Amino acid sequence: MYIFSVIKNILAILDGPTKKRYFLLQFIFFIAAIFQVIGIASIGPFISILSNPNIIHENDILSYLYLWLGFKTNIQFIIVSAFASLILILLSNLVAGMTVWLSYRFSVVLGSKLQKKAFKSYLYKDYLFHKTENYNDKIALVTQQIPRFVYMLFQPFLLFTSQLFVALLILTGLLFLNPSLALIAGLIIGGSYLFTYIYLRKKLSKHGSIITERSEKIQSILSEAFIGIKDVKLDSLEPRYVQQFNLVNIKGLNSQAFISLSGELPKFIIESISFGAILILAVVLLLTVENPNSVVPILSIYALAGYKLLPTMQQIYKSVSSLSGHGSVAALIKNKLNQPIEFPSEDASLLKPMPVKRVKLNEATFSYDKNSRPAVNNVSLDLEQGSVYSLVGHSGSGKSTLADIILGLLKLNSGELEVNGKIMTSKLLPAFRKQLGYVAQNIFILEDTVTRNVAFGSPDTEIDIDRVTKALRMANALDFVLDLPDGLDSNLGQDGKLLSGGQRQRIGIARALYKNTSLLVLDEPTSALDIESEFKLMETLNSLKSDLIILLISHRPASIRMSDQIVLMTGGTISGIGTYEELFEKNIGFKRMMETEVS
Incomplete structure (x- = not known):
């Protein structure tokens, strides 16, 4: 069954320590479920006492408590019983709230861990991988697919398991009270949700795949449009990109809406069926039970159980719908993160x-x-x-x-x-x-100051301003840098948008010269330079060559x-x-x- 395959993929994504914490969380969920059932069950005895105070003296346990605690009147016992029931309900809700907090905390920590792992594994992949793979897919995995996994898959999975414990314990309690009625209640509520899920599961899976595809396409369209904005403007392609974005985005949002509605809409029909069943049960009990007073406690327990069971079953169904709708992302992340990768045994920054x-x-x-x-x-x-x-x-x-x-x-x-x-x-x-010093044909510019661009990769505390200035001078870049509003502290804008092609190239050359390298490789370093700047650069390189190997493309x-x-x-x-x-x-x-x- 597809849902079990999704759960298997979710668990496969968790590493050893995370799995241990997950199973510990399941134990906490089970304890919390016991508290919730006790809180609900405490209402039954209180309603019985309230409807028939004589039961205090007729029931052996209640009679013993009445005498042992030294009550003088039935009213005193009823008031204390009310407070005891209230305390149990408050305690059960407090524990339930704590489990919700723990589950969200667990999910957030897991999401952060997975994003770091994905980013780290991508960075440490060999250069050939980055040269041949689409970078939009990598960005989408870290920024979109993993958050989607956490909030649309893993959190619903945790809610599913926690609410499943509550539902099973409530149904078990009702079985002890009245097996036939418990089975009827379970079949009506559980069967309704099961039938709805079976009917929708293939559509949920299909729409989940559309959402995954939408995330990748949106990332690609946005990257193309903004990176190629000059060509977009020159060819008046704005309407085309807006249309592409709109078609993909609407399709994805419609699929998201379908999954959300599939999780919410059935509850209105099933609530009507369930409360109708309770009313029918009340009539049947009144017609078949000799003592009408005994009907009230039984009905109150079933009503309260139904009150708790309905949202519990709704949450289980909603979680299962979300698992089916977004299950494809678990397989995607498992395949991406479980690929073998060789990390360096030493920190490169510590190597000589x-x-x-x-x-x-x-x-x-x-x-x-x-x-x-x-x-x-x-x-x-x-x-x-x-x-x-x-x-x-x-x-x-x-x-x-x-x-x-x-x-x-x-x-x-x-x-x-x-x-x-x-x-x-x-x-x-x-x-x-x-x-190594390397100057690419298309210079990568940080959205940061000139200083940090030249001393790329160096912590602020280790940047040598004199070396930065010297490197800029040798790259014939110091004059234009000093003309910038803040000089060395001027921000160069996203990907160096504030620079001309020649200025970008000079910043790249200064960066390579700053490193005091032994091997300097320059890919078309003079392609964006004027003749005078090209001559000066080549003179500079020839003056440095005694201590270097210099390779120009x-x-x-x-x-x-x-x-x-x-x-x-x-x-x-x-x-x-x-x-x-x-x-x-x-x-x-x-x-x-x-x-x-x-x-």
């Missing part, structure tokens, strides 16, 4: 940096997919400190992939990455990366000409290595490429 003097690739081969041709095929390369290397080639030749391999981001299918004569392993990579002849060595990539392999003059003279492919760029 590995100075990089030489980087070698030995017959390196890498494919993004087992069935695709290698993006880098049998490449051997030797990079030494004191030189500026330019990695050139047509689009799709494997330049960026080769750079990612050198940075230790991609795991080779075959071959070796060697640094200072040591073959790089997962254990050595964190120390190696502490000496570039297509601009001026930058390439100022490099010491040029590595030409063609179809995933190296088709030439040498100085600008050597390749221009001997390699027809390189010559054509440079002539095309110049023209």
Whole structure:
């Protein structure tokens, strides 16, 4: 049955310590259910005494209590009985309130734990995973699907188990009082809800899947629209994106409304049936029982039991409806969070940096997919400190992939990455990366100050302002930064919206220079720079090269000409290595490429 599969998935998501706390919570639910049933049951004796005070002296237990506690009149006994019943009811409600608080607290802690686990597991996935997977799905899981799991699935699951204890204990008590009437009550209320659930369960599951799909599509539409806002504006695509959003959103909200209504609407019909059954029971008892006075206590207990049982059964049904409607999210989270992942054995921040003097690739081969041709095929390369290397080639030749391999981001299918004569392993990579500087083609800018952007990743207490200023000066960025309203403390806006393309690139270069790296990799660092800035940057890089290995991915002849060595990539392999003059003279492919760029 689908509902049991959902419960199995929920329990599979919980780790060992959380499962122990969950079962402890179930024990507390059971104790709370006993208190609630005792509170309800205490009304019966009180109603009996109130309707027939003589029972105080006719009942052995009541008579003993009357004499032992030293009551003088029946009125005194009745008043104390009323207070005793009230105290039991208050106590049962207090315990019930405590269990609700505990269940919500447990859910919130679990949600926080799952979100942290999901975020951490995604961050520690290898770079290839992030390069090939849709980031919208990752964001949706952490920000939407896990909260949905907690509030629309796990909390209803806790309510289901807690209310199930109450319902079973009430029905058990009624069985002792009158088995046939208890069975009738259970069949009327339970059967009505069961029939309703069986009728709706497939629709609930279908609408739950629509909600999951809606979350992913909404995330994708919003990301596309806001990230590509320039193109959206230029092509007047606002109506199209609004229409897409509206269609997906309305469909999802309608499904959410269906699940919510399916949990609420049946109670009105079932309440009418149940109270009608109590009225029929009253008439039957009056016609069949010899002493009409005995009918009142029995009816009062059944009425109170029904008063408690109806909302309890309604909550059970509502919880089961929610489990069916949102059950797909449990399977999704279980599959995402239970994937094996290797976390580093040491905190990378505590590792000593590995100075990089030489980087070698030995017959390196890498494919993004087992069935695709290698993006880098049998490449051997030797990079030494004191030189500026330019990695050139047509689009799709494997330049960026080769750079990612050198940075230790991609795991080779075959071959070796060697640094200072040591073959790089997962254990050595964190120390190696502490000496890397990387400037991407599309610079990632924090929504923060210039200082924190340049000293990216450094705690505020460890930021060296002199080094920040020096890095900005070397990147030819200090002048425009000082012209900003707050200088180094100026906020650059979300993803650097306040910067031009060239300014963004200079901030990225300053960030790489701030790290005092041994290996500096720059992906098209001059693509957004003017000729003067490009020349100054290349002069700066050449002045720094004595202590660095510098690798540029570039297509601009001026930058390439100022490099010491040029590595030409063609179809995933190296088709030439040498100085600008050597390749221009001997390699027809390189010559054509440079002539095309110049023209």
